[in-house]
Amino acid sequence: MKTIHLDGHEIPFEDGQTVMDCALAADKPIAHLCHLPGYTPYGSCRLCTVKIDGRFSSACTQPAREGMQVESETEELKEMRLGILRMLFVEGNHYCPSCEKSGSCRLQHAAYNAGMLDPHYRPFYPKREMDASHPDILIDNDRCIFCALCVRASRDVDGKAVFDISGRGLATRLVVNSKSGLLVDTDISVEDKAVHVCPVGAILVKGRGFEVPIGMRLYD
Amino acid sequence: MPSIQEHADLLIERMGNRPLQILIEIQRRFGHVPDDAIGQLSTRLHIPFSRIVGDVEFYALLSREPKGDYAFLMSDNITDWMQGSRVLFSRLSKNLGNHASLSNTSCTGMCDQGPALLVNGLAVPNLSASRIDAIADLVKRSIPVSSWPEEFFRVESNLKRQSWLFDDWQGPHLKGEDLLQALQDCALRGRGGAGYPTAKKWNACREAKGEGRYVVCNADEGEPGTFKDRALLQHRADRLFEGMALCADIVGAEHGILYVRGEYRYLEDHLKEAIARWSRPGFEIELHWGAGAYICGEESALLESIEGKRGIPRVRPPFPVTHGLFGMPTVVDNVETFCAVAAIASGGEKAFRSLGTEKSKGTKLLSISGDCVKPGVYEFPFGVSVEALLAECEAKDALAVQVGGAAGTCLDKTEFGRRIGFEDLPTSGSIMIFNASRDMSEAALNFARFFADESCGFCTPCRVGTSLLAEALESATRGGEAVSEIENLNIVLRASHCGLGLSASRAVMDMLKKFPEHFAAGRAALEGR
Ligand SMILES: Cc1cc2nc3c(=O)[nH]c(=O)nc-3n(C[C@H](O)[C@H](O)[C@H](O)COP(=O)(O)O)c2cc1C
Ligand code: SF4
Numbered sequence: 001m002k003t004i005h006l007d008g009h010e011i012p013f014e015d016g017q018t019v020m021d022c023a024l025a026a027d028k029p030i031a032h033l034c035h036l037p038g039y040t041p042y043g044s045c046r047l048c049t050v051k052i053d054g055r056f057s058s059a060c061t062q063p064a065r066e067g068m069q070v071e072s073e074t075e076e077l078k079e080m081r082l083g084i085l086r087m088l089f090v091e092g093n094h095y096c097p098s099c100e101k102s103g104s105c106r107l108q109h110a111a112y113n114a115g116m117l118d119p120h121y122r123p124f125y126p127k128r129e130m131d132a133s134h135p136d137i138l139i140d141n142d143r144c145i146f147c148a149l150c151v152r153a154s155r156d157v158d159g160k161a162v163f164d165i166s167g168r169g170l171a172t173r174l175v176v177n178s179k180s181g182l183l184v185d186t187d188i189s190v191e192d193k194a195v196h197v198c199p200v201g202a203i204l205v206k207g208r209g210f211e212v213p214i215g216m217r218l219y220d
Numbered sequence: 221m222p223s224i225q226e227h228a229d230l231l232i233e234r235m236g237n238r239p240l241q242i243l244i245e246i247q248r249r250f251g252h253v254p255d256d257a258i259g260q261l262s263t264r265l266h267i268p269f270s271r272i273v274g275d276v277e278f279y280a281l282l283s284r285e286p287k288g289d290y291a292f293l294m295s296d297n298i299t300d301w302m303q304g305s306r307v308l309f310s311r312l313s314k315n316l317g318n319h320a321s322l323s324n325t326s327c328t329g330m331c332d333q334g335p336a337l338l339v340n341g342l343a344v345p346n347l348s349a350s351r352i353d354a355i356a357d358l359v360k361r362s363i364p365v366s367s368w369p370e371e372f373f374r375v376e377s378n379l380k381r382q383s384w385l386f387d388d389w390q391g392p393h394l395k396g397e398d399l400l401q402a403l404q405d406c407a408l409r410g411r412g413g414a415g416y417p418t419a420k421k422w423n424a425c426r427e428a429k430g431e432g433r434y435v436v437c438n439a440d441e442g443e444p445g446t447f448k449d450r451a452l453l454q455h456r457a458d459r460l461f462e463g464m465a466l467c468a469d470i471v472g473a474e475h476g477i478l479y480v481r482g483e484y485r486y487l488e489d490h491l492k493e494a495i496a497r498w499s500r501p502g503f504e505i506e507l508h509w510g511a512g513a514y515i516c517g518e519e520s521a522l523l524e525s526i527e528g529k530r531g532i533p534r535v536r537p538p539f540p541v542t543h544g545l546f547g548m549p550t551v552v553d554n555v556e557t558f559c560a561v562a563a564i565a566s567g568g569e570k571a572f573r574s575l576g577t578e579k580s581k582g583t584k585l586l587s588i589s590g591d592c593v594k595p596g597v598y599e600f601p602f603g604v605s606v607e608a609l610l611a612e613c614e615a616k617d618a619l620a621v622q623v624g625g626a627a628g629t630c631l632d633k634t635e636f637g638r639r640i641g642f643e644d645l646p647t648s649g650s651i652m653i654f655n656a657s658r659d660m661s662e663a664a665l666n667f668a669r670f671f672a673d674e675s676c677g678f679c680t681p682c683r684v685g686t687s688l689l690a691e692a693l694e695s696a697t698r699g700g701e702a703v704s705e706i707e708n709l710n711i712v713l714r715a716s717h718c719g720l721g722l723s724a725s726r727a728v729m730d731m732l733k734k735f736p737e738h739f740a741a742g743r744a745a746l747e748g749r
């Protein structure tokens with residue numbers, strides 16, 4: 001049996017698995033946002049950054065190799081992760097108390113686990129437009145963290161190409177595939193996987209507001 | 221006059237399935253990329269509309285909005301600042317009518333003859349107050365850029381020191397297995413910065429499985445302060461193509477691509493002629509243009525760009541030698557690397573081995589700019605000391621030397637004995653000199669802003685962290701308590717996906733450590749700007 005070492009634990013892996021895959025299988029999860037089992041590894045959020053044989057790397061993209069020494073829960077890496085989470089919070093507009101996703105948001109959950117008490121950095125307060133054009137689906141761009149899970153789901157699962165990431169640097173933005181730039185003019189439907197993979201409250205199904213009471217949600 | 225759609229159709233017929241290259245042509249023709257053209261491309265090439273929008277919004281030299289008949293982009297490198305670009309910027313902005321636009325762009329590679337700007341994508345170096353006034357007058361009189369005085373667009377090569385790489389070698393010609401062996405014996409390492417052994421890369425590509433193979437020359441040359449590849453493209457294009465063909469022969473490729481940064485568009489006719497003159501049966505070279513994105517110099521982002529996408533660095537592994545352009549095994553090498561191969565192959569091998577140091581054989585082209593009498597391109601054997609460089613380019617009173625561009629290392633006086641080479645100061649060739657009158661906090665701020673502008677935006681630490689770094693530096697130069705913040709950002713940036721984010725804080729950290737007094741004193745200069 002081939003194994004890697006994760007924070008001193010010996011963890012088995014099979015060829016083709018990433019460090020993230022085998023850590024999850026062994027119930028030794030590494031914090032992550034843009035990763036979702038079954039989707040092409042992407043590596044953009046960097047939350048799963050670990051130190052492998054002395055070098056930083058994202059666990060979700062790194063193929064496991066026999067004898068790898070992987071550090072994850074060290075002070076250094078915790079500081080990095082806290083910094084990354086804070087960056088995600090200040091970059092967008094995240095008002096958790098009034099967000100429908102509050103309680104089942106993976107960003108909020110990760111921040112809680114990392115012991116994040118304040119955003120630390122100066123908030124950017126970006127001006128991003130909401131797309132409420134579609135009768136069933138809402139895009140609240142204020143909360144998008146550019147993880148491209150919706151892009152991957154639409155392309156790889158739904159067989160469509162509804163979403164894309166555009167722009168660059170801080171001007172990076174989520175776009176939808178229509179000439180008007182509006183969701184209503186795309187071929188999306190509310191059953192699409194792309195509508196349901198968003199780790200934050202950026203893509204929401206309309207009319208579901210507060211269906212599950214706060215306090216009873218996934219991570220409450 | 222053909223409609224926008226018809227024009228797009230013509231380009232597709234002429235240029236085939238090369239979306240980014242077509243977008244660049246549309247930008248040149250219309251001064252922007254109209255949505256109708258995006259729609260036509262999307263329909264004809266079967267690419268989602270949103271993906272083409274993604275391209276246009278990614279590349280700095282493309283825009284969805286019209287930018288007027290005269291779109292000016294002022295080169296904004298620290299060397300441009302030192303040559304007075306910021307004063308010239310406001311001078312020009314005061315005298316432009318409303319059919320012109322003006323903003324900044326990253327280093328245009330004219331540091332030895334700056335300040336420089338781009339007008340409708342064409343470089344105008346050697347700016348002075350009088351040249352700016354002349355330009356403003358041409359705009360006022362609505363003279364089209366094509367009728368502007370030719371001398372405005374004249375770019376000098378400033379070749380100050382040529383040796384091995386430029387010599388006419390007349391030896392027995394090596395190719396195939398013999399050449400690969402020679403490259404290994406010479407221990408030739410890539411000249412683009414990372415220094416990977418060339419023979420090892422080519423061998424890995426040759427042995428990889430794939431239906432086709434590609435040889436790609438990286439002439440993106442975006443590192444601030446670098447302009448040596450420009451000189452090679454101008455004066456040794458044949459040698460470059462020879463090197464690419466020798467590589468193609470070894471790895472079994474039939475296609476070569478030369479990817480040149482858009483800022484070097486003035487070389488277009490010259491390069492097209494050189495390619496036509498050179499062309500060989502069995503190996504064709506295609507010219508691709510960049511469109512304003514430093515990240516496209518990173519090899520996997522460059523491949524994405526050739527494929528017509530946004531320049532986002534790929535997940536690695538797999539590496540380009542096994543999964544490169546369109547998934548095929550691909551060699552990506554710097555211009556200077558291919559030229560060095562061609563020189564080794566045609567008789568320069570022995571001389572190469574006698575030059576340089578133990579771990580860094582041969583010579584290195586250096587682009588020297590900043591405070592010196594003779595800025596330009598210099599070829600030195602590896603192992604040359606910084607001191608020797610300074611003497612040669614007549615830099616008096618140097619306070620600091622930035623080696624390796626914005627992503628490189630900043631040296632103070634005590635370190636001028638250090639040597640260029642993989643064992644001490646590895647560099648793609650950018651050398652920027654600062655004399656005692658300079659405020660290093662300005663350089664730090666300039667570099668931090670450069671990375672914030674050029675971050676591709678893919679990963680969190682770099683997308684957000686580079687902007688936070690620039691902001692923290694602004695308060696540091698005003699005497700704020702930002703140093704611990706910068707140290708924190710330096711840690712978080714190490715989680716970045718690629719070399720851009722990983723090196724974004726290096727020079728800044730060097731400067732803070734070596735010139736602390738500049739970071740409070742910077743206040744006056746900043747406020748007086
Ligand atoms: C942000 C970034 C920018 C780069 N820019 C360039 C460039 O402009 N030219 C270049 O040759 N290599 C550049 N590189 C290095 C390339 O990724 C690659 O290592 C190089 O082209 C390989 O060629 P060589 O082995 O001949 O040096 C860059 C790397 C990074 C991370
Ligand atoms: S909308 Fe949601 S799933 Fe899509 S990129 Fe943004 S955060 Fe990710």
Ligand code: SF4
Nearest residue numbers: 676678679682718721
């Ligand atoms: S480090 Fe910067 S340039 Fe590199 S992938 Fe991340 S955001 Fe893009």
